Amino acid sequence: MAWTREEMAARAALELKDGFYVNLGIGIPTLVANYIPKGVDVTLQSENGMLGMGPFPYEGEADPDLINAGKQTITKLPKSSYFSSADSFAMVRGGHIDLSILGGMQVSQNGDLANWMVPGKMVKGMGGAMDLVAGVKRVVVVMDHCEKSGASKLLKQCSLPLTGAKVVDLLITDLGVFEFDRKAAVRLLQPAPGVTVDEILAKSEAEIIVS
Amino acid sequence: MVNKVQSGAAEALAGVLFNGMTIMAGGFGLCGIPENLIAAIRLAGTRNLTVVSNNCGTDDFGLGVLLANGQIKKMISSYVGENKLFEKLYLSGELELEFNPQGTLAERIRAGGAGVPAFFTKTGVGTLAAEGKEVRDFDGHAYVMERGLTADLSIVKAWKGDGEGNLVFRKTARNFNPMMATAGKITVAEVEIMTAVGDLDPDHIHTPGIYVDRILQGAAYEKHIERETTRPREREQA
Numbered sequence: 001m002a003w004t005r006e007e008m009a010a011r012a013a014l015e016l017k018d019g020f021y022v023n024l025g026i027g028i029p030t031l032v033a034n035y036i037p038k039g040v041d042v043t044l045q046s047e048n049g050m051l052g053m054g055p056f057p058y059e060g061e062a063d064p065d066l067i068n069a070g071k072q073t074i075t076k077l078p079k080s081s082y083f084s085s086a087d088s089f090a091m092v093r094g095g096h097i098d099l100s101i102l103g104g105m106q107v108s109q110n111g112d113l114a115n116w117m118v119p120g121k122m123v124k125g126m127g128g129a130m131d132l133v134a135g136v137k138r139v140v141v142v143m144d145h146c147e148k149s150g151a152s153k154l155l156k157q158c159s160l161p162l163t164g165a166k167v168v169d170l171l172i173t174d175l176g177v178f179e180f181d182r183k184a185a186v187r188l189l190q191p192a193p194g195v196t197v198d199e200i201l202a203k204s205e206a207e208i209i210v211s
Numbered sequence: 212m213v214n215k216v217q218s219g220a221a222e223a224l225a226g227v228l229f230n231g232m233t234i235m236a237g238g239f240g241l242c243g244i245p246e247n248l249i250a251a252i253r254l255a256g257t258r259n260l261t262v263v264s265n266n267c268g269t270d271d272f273g274l275g276v277l278l279a280n281g282q283i284k285k286m287i288s289s290y291v292g293e294n295k296l297f298e299k300l301y302l303s304g305e306l307e308l309e310f311n312p313q314g315t316l317a318e319r320i321r322a323g324g325a326g327v328p329a330f331f332t333k334t335g336v337g338t339l340a341a342e343g344k345e346v347r348d349f350d351g352h353a354y355v356m357e358r359g360l361t362a363d364l365s366i367v368k369a370w371k372g373d374g375e376g377n378l379v380f381r382k383t384a385r386n387f388n389p390m391m392a393t394a395g396k397i398t399v400a401e402v403e404i405m406t407a408v409g410d411l412d413p414d415h416i417h418t419p420g421i422y423v424d425r426i427l428q429g430a431a432y433e434k435h436i437e438r439e440t441t442r443p444r445e446r447e448q449a
Binding site for chain 2: 064066076112164
């Protein structure tokens with residue numbers, strides 16, 4: 001059985017280490033916060049200007065001045081701090097954030113990521129994604145292995161405009177976990193339970209090394 | 212003595228608006244936006260604006276009202292996904308758009324205000340964001356040159372301010388406001404609470420008054436929330 005969204009998030013949470021400063025993207029990456037392993041203390045950064053992001057507020061207590069990068073209302077923690085967008089991206093670009101978990105539209109075997117634009121169709125913008133993949137120490141992408149049409153999203157080369165070139169360290173899809181050395185091929189680390197290597201190879205355009 | 216304090220948003224913008232100007236507007240989504248000054252620009256009807264702002268509001272609030280009124284010619288932003296009209300106007304060619312990565316946008320504004328004409332960043336190397344720009348190697352890594360950014364007018368929103376133009380922001384409503392305050396030829400700040408000079412602790416001031424030319428207390432604040440997200444109250448544990 002392929003992993004569900006929740007199971008993908010839970011697998012991604014295993015990448016969190018005690019003491020990490022972490023930025024979580026929108027979508028499945030946001031769910032990762034629900035699966036932080038016991039005994040692991042991480043500080044979540046929100047790139048609109050906050051370290052130490054707390055949970056959603058109780059009903060009736062939402063503060064319009066306190067939102068995350070997905071524009072959702074949130075709360076602070078005792079350790080929280082607020083800062084400007086310039087300070088926030090100094091943290092990101094300067095390599096002070098340990099881990100970034102983002103969604104993806106396409107990933108190529110050399111670690112290129114495309115997740116911000118479909119020419120002529122979707123014009124939303126890259127937001128902070130290009131800064132995050134360029135500056136954060138370790139980049140984990142979580143996405144479905146295939147499009148709804150069945151086309152693979154793990155490719156030899158991305159066809160969509162890139163968010164970053166050779167930036168992905170680890171990819172988690174519904175079919176398994178993949179590691180990148182940012183060269184020619186991608187290595188299958190772990191198939192999802194019940195998913196065969198043959199199925200993964202059949203559903204991937206990228207060249208995959210099976211160890 | 213120069214009096215920076217204005218009686219309202221329209222008064223604060225008197226004599227500074229002109230067609231074809233570049234305006235920086237603080238805020239992230241609808242959080243920390245200068246809503247009174249945006250409304251005053253809407254009423255003034257200034258056209259052919261180039262607007263520098265991380266987002267473009269929503270269809271019915273924030274900068275979205277200037278877009279709907281046909282006042283914006285070009286946007287420089289990082290993300291405009293909350294605004295359907297924006298996408299429509301862009302795809303039909305009625306609106307120019309320059310996307311900057313969010314951190315690059317913040318740094319361009321910081322640099323502009325700090326007198327730094329250009330800087331190098333690894334953000335966007337190998338992507339559309341670096342197209343047509345100089346790429347240079349430093350210590351074995353590729354970096355793209357980005358230019359500092361200034362504006363004819365910056366409009367910012369703070370929580371508290373005083374007659375000197377000193378500003379204090381609140382929570383994540385700070386975002387782009389402090390850098391934009393430094394990068395406008397003229398900077399107008401609106402605040403929720405105007406304090407007497409001396410009431411703000413100098414150690415707590417985020418934006419020193421030198422950057423602020425005019426300041427006003429906003430007449431009213433709607434402070435819309437784009438995505439109100441809450442959790443149920445846990446039952447009291449015995």
